[in-house]
Amino acid sequence: WGTMPVKRMLEAFASDFRAMDGRHLLESIRRSEGRVLCAEVLTLSPPLVDGISNAELAAAMGADLILLNGYDVLQPQVMGFPGEVELDLGWARLSTGVGTLPARVKEWIGRPVGLNLEPIPDPEKAARALGRLATPENARRAMEQGVDFLVITGNPQTGVTGEGIAxxxxxxRKAIGGIPLMLAGKMHRAGADEPVISERDVEAMMEAGADGILIPLPGTVPGVVEEEAARLAARIHRAGRLVMGTIGTSQEGATASVIEQLALAGKRVGVDIFHIGDAGFMGIAFPENIYALSLAIRGRRHTWRRMAASLHR
Known part of the structure; x- marks a missing residue:
């Protein structure tokens, strides 16, 4: 990059993303002033539309960032990508994507790709998710496999705590250094008997080295109101970090008007990255709601540019 300023994510294309590391990505998001959309997809769910992956579909609807959920760094697989195994349904073929790495997903969609890692405290549950655990070894493998950012969080009923995330x-951070972009926090209680977010957790995660903190968008979980979320967002911003406002409570399958209300609440709070979860259908938000969220946070101009831009730019 030399002395050239980092492009706003709003205006960045595939060639720009290929040149970015985690520090560039952070600045690109910050400079976009609350107009970045991250769509989460469950890697082991069959594609909503045959012949393409859910990651491709989410990107086509306007997502800037794709977040892979359930991806196992020890057993890579992203359903919908050509892989070693295909299922012949007679009228269509389902590509299981066995062996597909995040680097390939990035190459095909031209957007930054991240994945979730989880500090699951229960030994029995952790033993069934070895390639998804939030360990330095898995984080290093993820970076080697091509991810651009990491989200340290917890899926439903995993028992992940704020303290465990920190x-x-x-x-x-100690093991792999400061370059990777790392976001941290919860979208819901994840089965733990504690608030989804607290000031103590925010401070601990930032002290630990998180570049950004997850805050459930007001209206997605009980008790998270705009005033409190805005206060926490202001504290996060004063520390030079990003705020990811999340929709992780299946409301990604609600009506577009609900998505629009959540988006505008996030604007008032001060969100930098708007996240939409993977449980609208099983594995991806309603595609129309990804589009609706994009329109709400940045209008048609930026939405259509993201949707239409060639991978050759």
Whole structure:
């Protein structure tokens, strides 16, 4: 990049993303002033539309960032990508994507790709998710496999705690350094008997080295109101970090008007990255809602540019 300023993500294309590391990505998001959209997809869910992957579909609807959920760094697989195994349904073929790495997903969609890692405390549950655990080894593997950012969080009923997330961030940051963009926090309680977000957790995660903190968008989880979310967002911004406002409570399958209300609430709070989850259908938000969220946070001009831009730019 030399002395050239980092492009706003709003205006960045595939060639720009290929040149970005985690520090560039952070600045590109910051400079976009609350107009970045991250769509989460569940890698082991069959594609909503045969012949393409859910990652491609989410990108086509306007997502800037794709977040892979359920991806196993020890057993790579992204359903919908050509892989070693295909299922012949007679009228269509389902590509299982066995062996597909994030680097290939990036190459095909021309957008930054991240994945979730989880500090699951229960030994029995953790043993069934070894390639998804938030460990330095898995984080290093993820970076080697081509991810641009990491989200340290917890899926439903995993028992992941805010304290556990902060500890995992600290360990990963110590092991792999400051270059990877790392976001941390929860979208819901994840089965733990504690608030989804607290000031103590925010401070601990930032102290551990998180570049950004997850805040559930007001209206997605009980008790997270705009005033409190805005206060936490202001504290996060004063520390030079990003705020990811999340829709992780299946409301990604609600009506477009609900998505628009959540988006505008996030604007008032001060969100930098708007996240939409993977449980509208099983594995991806309603594609129309990805589009609706994009329109709400940045209008048609920026939405259509993202949707239409060639991978050759």
């Amino acid at each position: 500890e995992a961030v600290a360990q990963i």
